[in-house]
Amino acid sequence: MTAARTDLLQGTLDLLILKALALDELHGMGISRRIAQITNRTFEVKPGSLFPALHRMQEAGWLTSSWGEAETNRRAKFYRLTKLGRRQLDAETAQWERISLAMSSALRAT
Numbered sequence: 001m002t003a004a005r006t007d008l009l010q011g012t013l014d015l016l017i018l019k020a021l022a023l024d025e026l027h028g029m030g031i032s033r034r035i036a037q038i039t040n041r042t043f044e045v046k047p048g049s050l051f052p053a054l055h056r057m058q059e060a061g062w063l064t065s066s067w068g069e070a071e072t073n074r075r076a077k078f079y080r081l082t083k084l085g086r087r088q089l090d091a092e093t094a095q096w097e098r099i100s101l102a103m104s105s106a107l108r109a110t
Contacts, residue, residue, distance in 0.1 A: 018089040025080035
């Protein structure tokens with residue numbers, strides 16, 4: 001059974017990108033595939049959403065990038081977290097955990 005696709009909630013894309021890059025650097029399509037993998041295909045990020053977010057996050061100092069060769073032998077820009085990006089990942093993770101707990105509590109309320 002496949003999971004229903006869901007639109008990303010406001011603010012979740014940054015967290016998913018940061019989480020996708022937590023282990024290693026990836027190029028854009030690698031980030032998109034990693035997000036699909038870690039969310040069991042619930043979130044599939046299209047290039048039109050991904051690349052503006054990567055650019056914005058790089059400007060914020062959360063990511064750095066360098067050119068390299070992808071597994072398809074094509075030139076690709078690889079992104080990796082900065083120290084500031086790791087701190088942002090930690091902060092956003094804590095915030096989403098609080099939100100998740102609050103929503104679970106609200107949904108269980110009678």
